[in-house]
Amino acid sequence: MGGPIPGFRDYTELVGQFGGEDLDRPLAGDTMLYTSGTTGRPKGVLRGRVADTRPPSRAGLAGMQMIRTYLPDGDDGVHLVACPLYHAGPVSYAEGAALLGADLVLMDGWDAEEFLRLVASHRVTSTFLVPIQFVRLLRLPPEVRARYDVGSLGLVIHGSAPVAPDVKRAMIEWLGPVLYEFYGGTEGGGCTISSAEWLARPGSVGRPFPHLELSILDDEGRSVATGVEGEVWFRQPGEFTYKDDPDKTAAAVRNGLMTLGDIGYVDDEGYLFLCDRRADVIVSGGVNIYPAQIEAALAGFPGLADCCVVGAPDDEWGEMVVAVVEPVEGVELDPEALRAFAAGRLARYQVPRRIDLVGSLPRTETGKLARRAVRNPYWSGRERRI
Template structure:
């Protein structure tokens, strides 16, 4: 079935019930359904055909949900773009996906205009009617609205989720309607059983994890309440929880939980309605998790997954958190157990299954796993060899099936819940005229989990500062990818084959720390 059916059912059952809240904007399920059909119909009127890609780069708002379900209705493939990306990075995703249309906020107009050649041939639409973009209102013309969603097979693509590899070039994980249904049902079955009318708050980017949790919210006819704060503000968040009687915060990165603990003032707000906070995307220290549970109660729900198997490989429910904490069980530091209809285990370098307690690469299979990467058969074959998704994460399962993550097979850095790929940063730094060589990796950071760090070899006779390197990176990529600090050396260690020994350099910064996925000597919990 077409995933639009989830909205169709909720509109029929909830009618005038609230679907979307953002600031003063209130949209009922009936109107949400009508607007999504209009968006889908007008995209078709603009020349889109089933299977065509439509990209969006938007700050959190109801427009995101209208575009997603509008694309579902028309049989189109939605391509969310991280709103924090540099325009050049945005352009790469638009070009690689072959998106015919880009829907973006007015705040990106200046950057797009400065890189206009990269967006040539792409029709641009903006809710702010910014610059040369056409107004979003053209997508709401009821004269072109669809009467009903198009038919869709389970294998039909509906989403491209861009996630980078060690080469630094983003890859589009293909999602089909079967995957979306599996994500929805698994979330409701294993993590948090959202109920009709429940208030679900979004305070993280809806182009990623939070937006995925919005899907089961729609399926159950609950309310997607979208924070209107431009940045993560604890007072604004908790005031919203009190005002709307929020029961479920859709997704928080561990850094947001740390910030929540730092800024929380007991008794200032009534947050007794809160029953679930979903977290993931990066590790969290066990001590921080224990402190959070002591402060806010047994409300935390952990998920572990990746764009290739969204939010559904393993998980730890609120009840499991409470049980493990009460027993002082070290499994509170795990990434939970394999989800109901997912298979997962660890394998050695030859893909042989490993027994409990023995570390190897985490692999998974099931309907939640992508069929492959968009227009990248080589990467697809490598990631899905043997019929199993190879996650690139190193860990082990204990005797009861709890997954403990130890390291990454790849060199990705997770900083504040954002994936940063060292090669991508290195390729920018090496462009600097004063740089001879460099290596980038994550180092332990008490707040960010990992901080992006660069070690640079200047060209002979050149003098360069850390600020110059950091500012140079900021001219070419998203701010969160920039190094937080830079060290300078005369040479980098290399292997007999001339390859930089990244881990040898990195390990100097990890001495005295137990993990390689977040830093710190404390045991950790969390996932990607």
Template sequence: MHPIAHAKTRPDHPAIIMAGSGEQMTYGELEANANRFAQLLRSRGFGPEDAFALLLENRIEYYTLIWGSQRAGTMLVPISTRLTAPEISYILKDSEAKLLITSPKFADVLEGIRAECPDLPVLMMDTEGEESFAEALAAQPSDPIDDQQAGLVMLYSSGTTGRPKGVRPAPPEDPDPQAVIPLMGLAVMGAQMPSDGSMVYLSPAPLYHAAPIAWSSIVHRLGGTVVMMERFDPETALAAIEKYKVTDSQWVPTHFVRMLKLPEEIRTKYDLSSHQRALHAAAPCPVPIKKQMIEWWGPIVNEYYAGSEGTGMTMVHAADWLEHPGTVGKAIYGTLHVCGPDGEELPTGQDGLIYFENEILPTYHNDPDKTAEAMHPKGWFTIGDIGHVDEDGYLYLTDRKSHMIISGGVNIYPQEVENLLVSHDKVMDAAVIGAPCPDLGEKVVAVVQPVDMADAGDDFEQELRDYLAPNLARIKMPKMFDFRPELPREANGKLYKRELRDEYAAKAQESA
């Protein structure tokens, strides 16, 4: 199953619908556009694994680029639209990109990129002239190139804990672009997605992230329709489910929190009866939030755990999760191992570093030290998460190793405190970090986004302390609360804790 096949059998079936504008692209149109883009890449000298980069908002042409690359065997490098010109330029140089495709929305950073990368060719959406993407594409034939082969996607980390790093995937075992890939089996057998082309899949997150680009591509392989939101908004998401009769969707816990904070009259306004499967991942979901979502949507809220590195995956369906609250499931791809600092496997219930054993292993581009750091002596791979397995084989995530706070010699994982905070009715978002402290080494700081900033103040801080106290050890209680109207969070739910830690470290340095 592949868009190439669907274009032959169902050319008029919608492959993509933009949720806001209603703009559509059929499988027949996607086929022609993807072929033109593959021709364009070849005309510019692109061969297998040559890289090109995308700095784009969610727009319908994104899939032309994805599927064109998947015929040309090239390396597609999606770039976060949140990054600065120096960060983007670093990725362009590190990936050795031979072309940047962008749009006028990023004119503010493009000047800096051109200065840093003066010899890099640029193609622009929504413009005319020699840099016009539309004109360059239209000049190419819609026939398939003669040497079609599967392409690759190299995703860069969001830089939440340091400089972005490229996750270079292992080359596909079968270069045929229509060959079956592992995620297809996981989607059908694990996530129970339909393979008959009936799926209507809502994608609310930016396509430059791993999950949206991977799962929506699987929807196209299965012949379904991707409904792509231009940007996430909680009520607009509910409206899209009703309007397009969405059957499947992909979320992160932050989306759930935003939707649950909507007024009751908004939450119950839309008909969600078509909705059959709601996947979520990217971060541990607070147990109370997950329970509320299952109560609202029914037992369709299923969870998985994986990483951009693609070495393993766990999954749990709602019914099993209710019997094992907080789990991210059992391994369905790769073999799971939980190890201590000495590399030895830990017994049931003990927290340790999570590894996956798999024959297919990625590398970190231009960073052999980082690759070596992620490898267990036995050849297993970790993405740096801490967790444990229960007696039934279900995995539970504790936090990222890099997020751990050491205060007074005690290891504190912020996720526990954050999960409690966002469960409070008046809290929209929360980040817990370690800030420099002369007495404790690090002190616990809670940076909180209230639902209403008018609540911010000493009384609300005390209310939150009282709320946390029954469920939180004294050493884990935040020493300081900081209220802000917004947190530095990626649209895929990942928090830029590095920015907050750097800010508090700078303040500590100034006051020293």
């Protein structure tokens, strides 16, 4: 770091007080990672208790498994950490690469050209990215991209958000068939697909990991036919619960199956295609945005009778935040004034990029906002609604 940092101890001083002999009984331990739902309140995900096993951790083992699957010779080269390590994906693959003998290079914030420079200068062999980073890389001028040799990359793992087919195809044309996508969550589940498989089935997120069983069920919990949309469920080893939230757990775990709340279908070869999401969360640039938080902030605006915040398609970010608002009868509501009001109460990424005025918002007989009826028109004519 170039010198001492106030409040921190010197590493060599800290470890120097311990002996170099092996621990008598080393334990892998485990983590309780947090994920968020439509309310935006973090939920701790408690997985089945790990036995008193030796290291590595469960997260590290998962990262090792994915890397070994697509880099059969392992990864004893260089892994570039280009995403925050507080996310489950980046930390799992970083730990897995380190366990396989790779050196780690950490970016101090995202910059597309700096990413290419680091790949070229360190001869990076693997990395984890999200789709918005693909967009930023592809936006670089051709002469900038040509300046850097990225031929060392053998594995680019990506997930966390849907990727536009044209974007993924362009990345494969540039980097070669080194992109490997996964679909899953902190709770578990999971599918994966190689570049070659994806090119044959554009839009698919792949087939389930070998230890998982994938089911597509209707609202009554019955299996649907091939090609028919339903909710995506997985059967996996072990169980999980949301810490201190039995209702949320009951909604996501049923008869030995678990769901992340997504809608999709499988083709005749078992490849999963995602279509929609039951949860209200908006995913923009790989970041979860929670409509309830935004709606609560907008509710205090004078002249606003009702509002519904939804995600609409955006070619760069995946989704953008749209506020559909119902003014008080007789009031001429100014959308720009509402945006300014929101900007004073929300983080910048939460402020609606578009505000649409309607005469009335649809609600169910029980008074609940019919959010999907508001959202669906924005996705009309698209194969995917996430």
